[in-house]
Amino acid sequence: MGKLTGKVAIITGAAGGQGEAEARLFAAEGAKVVLTDIQKKGAAVAADIGPAAIFIEQDVSSQAQWQEVVTEALHRFGRLDVLVNNAAYYDPKPLMETDLAMFDRHLAVNVTGPMLGMKAVFEPMRAAGAGSIINISSISGTRKIPGQFAYATTKWALRGMTGTAAAEFGRAGIRVNAIMPGMIRTDMILKHDPEDNDRFEQMIPLGRAGQPREIAQIAAFLASDESSYIVGAEIIADAGLTL
Numbered sequence: 590m591g592k593l594t595g596k597v598a599i600i601t602g603a604a605g606g607q608g609e610a611e612a613r614l615f616a617a618e619g620a621k622v623v624l625t626d627i628q629k630k631g632a633a634v635a636a637d638i639g640p641a642a643i644f645i646e647q648d649v650s651s652q653a654q655w656q657e658v659v660t661e662a663l664h665r666f667g668r669l670d671v672l673v674n675n676a677a678y679y680d681p682k683p684l685m686e687t688d689l690a691m692f693d694r695h696l697a698v699n700v701t702g703p704m705l706g707m708k709a710v711f712e713p714m715r716a717a718g719a720g721s722i723i724n725i726s727s728i729s730g731t732r733k734i735p736g737q738f739a740y741a742t743t744k745w746a747l748r749g750m751t752g753t754a755a756a757e758f759g760r761a762g763i764r765v766n767a768i769m770p771g772m773i774r775t776d777m778i779l780k781h782d783p784e785d786n787d788r789f790e791q792m793i794p795l796g797r798a799g800q801p802r803e804i805a806q807i808a809a810f811l812a813s814d815e816s817s818y819i820v821g822a823e824i825i826a827d828a829g830l831t832l
């Protein structure tokens with residue numbers, strides 16, 4: 590029996606990278622998973638996982654689409670135990686190269702998205718008396734890293750949202766926690782400057798970037814009953830980069 594047997598999880602941004610790794614691991618641990626993404630290729634990931642998974646095309650910044658996702662998850666799998674707010678927009682630029690549209694896009698996906706998600710899953714989780722919400726922040730929300738002004742702003746905000754929601758949702762039996770990944774080998778960083786990536790990688794005490802599965806394992810722990818007394822935690826997983 591897997592550590593997530595009987596649980597149903599929604600994972601946003603699951604068409605690739607960490608979200609895909611989480612969906613695959615959660616399913617392997619016995620969960621039913623609802624993968625969502627703006628990229629349609631998430632459908633192929635869900636199909637590859639099998640009957641334990643479905644894909645729903647979703648822009649996390651749309652309130653109406655959140656209602657559809659929660660309704661469909663309940664309709665298909667009958668319950669809702671876990672939400673992983675994993676989807677994010679990343680266009681690293683310093684403040685003076687950040688225009689309003691770019692700033693607003695980061696806020697819409699990385700802040701409004703998780704806010705709408707937490708609100709949308711509250712009622713079914715409250716009715717069940719339990720739930721686990723996992724917000725994927727970043728070490729960019731723990732340090733002052735120049736060159737990613739809008740993105741860092743949102744990841745700092747998500748930490749505050751995690752703590753506040755944890756305090757508000759605790760009495761309903763809903764645990765809210767955050768993970769702060771360091772440098773993880775996914776499209777998000779691979780499509781940006783390779784020289785920057787090499788420079789960062791050399792600064793990591795373990796000497797390498799992380800694999801998506803290494804974050805998925807933390808998410809699976811937070812999703813499971815093994816973490817039943819962990820509320821409002823911020824788990825840094827960066828191989829010592831920000832020590």
Ligand SMILES: NC(=O)c1ccc[n+]([C@@H]2O[C@H](COP(=O)([O-])OP(=O)(O)OC[C@H]3O[C@@H](n4cnc5c(N)ncnc54)[C@H](O)[C@@H]3O)[C@@H](O)[C@H]2O)c1
Nearest residue numbers: 602606607626627648649675676677727770772773775777
């Ligand atoms: N890769 C890293 O080094 C790193 C480091 C720290 C934190 N993170 C965080 O980890 C999470 C996962 O990122 P990743 O590394 O797997 O990158 P990724 O680019 O592979 O995954 C992000 C996913 O979010 C989806 N997405 C973007 N906008 C969306 C929207 N409006 N609605 C729904 N889906 C949307 C993308 O299509 C993509 O599939 C993100 O929250 C990211 O900020 C990543």
